[in-house]
Amino acid sequence: MAHLKKGIALFLALVLTFGLAACSSSKDAASSGGKKVLTVSVEETYRNYVESIKADFEKENDVTVKIVEKPMFDQLEALPLDGPAGNAPDVMLAAYDRIGGLGQQGHLLEIEPSDTKSFGEKEMQQVTVDGKVYGIPLVIETLVLYYNKDLVKTPPKTxxxxxxxxxxxxxAFASEKGKSTAFLTKWTDFYMSYGLLAGYGGYVFGENGKDSKDIGLNNEGAVEAVEYAGKWFKEYWPKGMQDNSSADDFIQQTFIEGKAAAVIGGPWSASNYKEANLDFGAVKIPTLPNGKEYAPFAGGKGWVASKYTKEPELAQKWLEYAANDHNAYVFYDETNEVPANLAAREKADKQNSELTSAVIKQYETATPTPNIPEMAEVWTGAESLIFDASSGKKSAQQSANDAVKVIKENIKEKYVK
Known part of the structure; x- marks a missing residue:
């Protein structure tokens, strides 16, 4: 009898489940007028952009575009589980350095773009892994030099x-005699210091970021860069600049309070400076002592489609549509984020925005962040590279050697079969 009751209960549960699913499907179909539905996931700040461009896409493709609001990195983290469960959106935005790993792991739709001429080689490199294209570039990002116009008449060039x-x-820094806050940057953060290392000839991986067996963070140039960073820590900067956890807050506050003439930062910092009513400018980062250009990471984000989408053709159409000449500029107009699309970028560069022009100029010397999975080990392995040397714990060469050793060991353990 107990078995019979359990069987009846299970039967009723299944009926209820399928009934709810059918109900849900009916509601979705009804709400979209029987049309196909393409789900687009973006952060709340980008909703207006999608709202403003979706009507033409819906009309051209007889589809309903449904917008889902979710933080980009949360969405990317959830994709490996949500995708197979049928809960992932069809298309979403992704940081370039996440595209390679998700693509190699089989979570992103491989696409064949009908137009790649709208983007440069550097842009396409960031959405391509092992010769396969997994996205369409939308935005470019890199570091720039901010300067206080009230304190310096012309921005430093070297x-x-x-x-x-x-x-x-x-x-002069009042608490420490002989120390200065004239120029500040968080070189204890590998993302911030990489432009210095690369400017001296250091590199993460060989073959344009594809060969994880070839690591150039302890070559002669990289070591020279670490030594130059050490000069700033030892001769110019307050001791607090060595504290990786608090240095950024110190830098931002000092600049906002008018006690620093210049700082290196990303485009995302500008909103804080505007909020503080700071009269600031933005330019390309000055030339290094060796006469070479600072070469920070080139990053940004692009449109990608889930491998699990039931509408792969529509998804690819959206990727290209949302990043075309017109819509890429619409995105810039809405967000002030610099377009990856070349025509849209050229138009943006004519809008008399110092920050936009600075990002565009700096991007020319920037190095695409390697988008292979092994890059995850570099962030952790190199996090103390500058600190160990600048604090005097190790020589520049030893610090660089140790960082590379950790990176290689972690890659061997996690990726080499």
Whole structure:
């Protein structure tokens, strides 16, 4: 009898489940007028952009575009589980350095773009892994130099000029004699210091970021860069600049309070400076002491489609549509994020925005962040590279050697079969 009751209960549960599913499907179909539905996931700040461009796409493709609001990185983290469960969106935005791993792991739809001429080689490199294209570029990002227009008439063009600024008594750090806050940057953060290393000839992986067996973070140039960073920590900066956890807050506050002439930062910092009513400018990062250009990571984000989408053709159409000449500029107009699309970027560069022009100029010398999964080990392995040397715990060479050793060991353990 107990078995019979259990059987009846299970039967009723299944009926209820299928009934609810059928109900849900009916509601979705009804709400979309029987049309196909394409689900687009974006953060709340990008909803207006999608709302403003979706009507033409819906009309051209006889489809309903449904917008889901979710933080980009949360959506990407959830994709490996949500996709197979049928809960993932059809298309979403993804940071370039996440595209390679998700693509190789089989979570992103491989696409064949009908147009790649609208983007440069550097842009396409960031959505391509093992010769396969997994996205369409939308935005470019890189670091720039911010400067306080009330404190310096013309922005520094060389690092020697930045060093000269440390002699200006206006930037003397009261708590530590002989120290200066004229120029600040968080070189204890590998993302921030990589442009220095690369400018001296260091690199993450060989073959344009594809060969994880070839790591160039302890070559002669990289070591020279670490030594130059050490000069700033030892001769110019307050001790607090070595504290990776608090240095960024110190840098931002010092700049906002008018006690720093210049800082290196990303485009995302500009909103804080505007909010503080700071009269700031943005330019390309000054030339290094060796005469070479600072070469920070080139990043940004692009449109990608879930491998689990039931509408792969529609999904690819959306990727190209949302990043075309017109819509890429619409995105810039809405967000001030610099377009990856070349025509839209050229138009954006004519809008008299110092920050936009600075990002575009700096991007020319920037190095695409490797988008292979092994890059995850570099972030952790290199996190103390500058600190160990600048604090005097290790020589520049030893610090670089140790960082590379950790990276290689972790890659061997996790990726080499």
């Amino acid at each position: 690092f020697q000029e930045l060093e000269d600024l440390t002699n200006d008594p206006r930037f």
